Amino acid sequence: MLDNTPIEATDPELAAVLDDELARQRDTLTLIASENYASPAVMEAQGSVLTNKYAEGYPGKRYYAGCEQIDRIETLAIDRAKELWGAEHVNVQPHSGSQANMAAYLAVIDPGDTILSLDLTHGGHLSHGHHMNFAGQVYDVEHYEVDPDSGYIDYDALVEQAEAVDPDIVVSGFSAYPREVEWERVQEAADAADAIHLADMAHITGLVAAGVHESPVGVADIVTGSTHKSIRAGRGGIILCKEEYADAIDSAVIPGTQGGPLIHNIAGKAVGFKEALTDEFTAYAEQIVDNAAAMAETFTDHGIDLVSGGTDTHLVLADLRPSHPDTTGKDVEKALESVGIVMNANTVPGETRSAFNPSGIRVGTPGVTTRGFDTAASAELAGVICEVVDAPEDEATLAAASETVDEFCTEYPLYEDV
Ligand SMILES: Cc1ncc(COP(=O)(O)O)c(C=O)c1O
Known part of the structure; x- marks a missing residue:
């Protein structure tokens, strides 16, 4: 699974890409609401x-x-x-x-x-x-x-x-x-x-x-x-x-x-x-929801409008138009990707832009919760996102955000024992 030795022997080119993808998953944080990290046993x-x-x-x-x-x-x-x-x-x-x-x-x-x-x-x-x-x-x-x-x-x-x-x-x-x-x-x-x-x-x-x-x-x-x-x-x-x-x-x-x-x-x-079917999974699912609520609170405190005003689930949908009328979801998606936060731009109800360059961002917590994030870490990560939303092209902001992501990835490692 994470041992690419047989692939390396047959197809070194593909093995190298797989290694790169493993490194990408380890060194970035996914906030794509539909993504997660399967266990080594599942893989x-x-x-x-x-x-x-x-x-x-x-x-x-x-x-x-x-x-x-x-x-x-x-x-x-x-x-x-x-x-x-x-x-x-x-x-x-x-x-x-x-x-x-x-x-x-x-x-x-x-x-x-x-x-x-x-x-x-x-x-x-x-x-x-x-x-x-x-x-x-x-x-x-x-x-x-x-x-x-x-x-x-x-x-x-x-x-x-x-x-x-x-x-x-x-x-x-x-x-x-x-x-x-x-x-x-x-x-x-x-x-x-x-x-x-x-x-x-x-x-x-x-x-x-x-x-x-x-x-x-x-x-x-x-x-x-x-x-x-x-x-x-x-x-x-x-x-x-x-x-x-x-x-x-x-x-x-x-x-x-x-x-x-x-x-x-x-x-x-x-x-x-x-x-x-384990109690551990029940606790995990509860944590997903708590983490999303913590992120929602941080966005709201920062003045970012949330569709429905918050969340009951694993995801938060933010409408950037009221607080950041000149910033699109795609601008934020790209800026965040450059610092290692992987999430997606999303349409919002009453969308006035296009599906490809919409006005919202969607963040979800299943992935970071699998990595071990609690509500404090989730709120801190949301704070980093707020800073990037405010200044998606500011080099100092992006550098600081990237450093925080690196620290998170070290503190909450992925697939470290395999
Ligand atoms: C509500 C809903 N239904 C269906 C799907 C499709 O799932 P899949 O990507 O497994 O085809 C998605 C994917 O995100 C979804 O959000």
């Missing part, structure tokens, strides 16, 4: 002999021979997921969160049917029906928005919109929404239209597993997620659903949208889910 599973095996089908019902061990692995992943999220049925085969959503749509709606989902610039995701995404091309899409004043979802307005639009599926769960999602209220909207409720918990999969965020399981008909964001189970997707949708979901994954499952990644999921 070992993902880089194992399992990459060699074809296993189309499901445990006990495969289209290929030699799947005895594969069945054991997939069953472990499924059983652990059921324990983590309390779902009636679990499919661990989606290659990613986006493909989990694709399979969910295929399972329960038809081309031309209507999706009601949050607008991308208000915190939604491409796979919720953006016009460039397959979902936007195959289905009719209507969007809801967050309340322009509060930054919160207006659930009463969502129910009214659902009654007016009469969607076939209502999508909840978001990429850049800092507040707790009230799944029951979204369910009211779905019920008002007699629609399916798809809850995409991609970002908060780990928070839900740890009980730090209310669970959509048992409320929504179908729940999808990614396995590499706030849970550290390696890159992939997952679908959880009520038993009545089990057959439709399974056949929408294969043969509907995928072929052979990535068993090496399913093994990574099994290991990551086992790690998440």
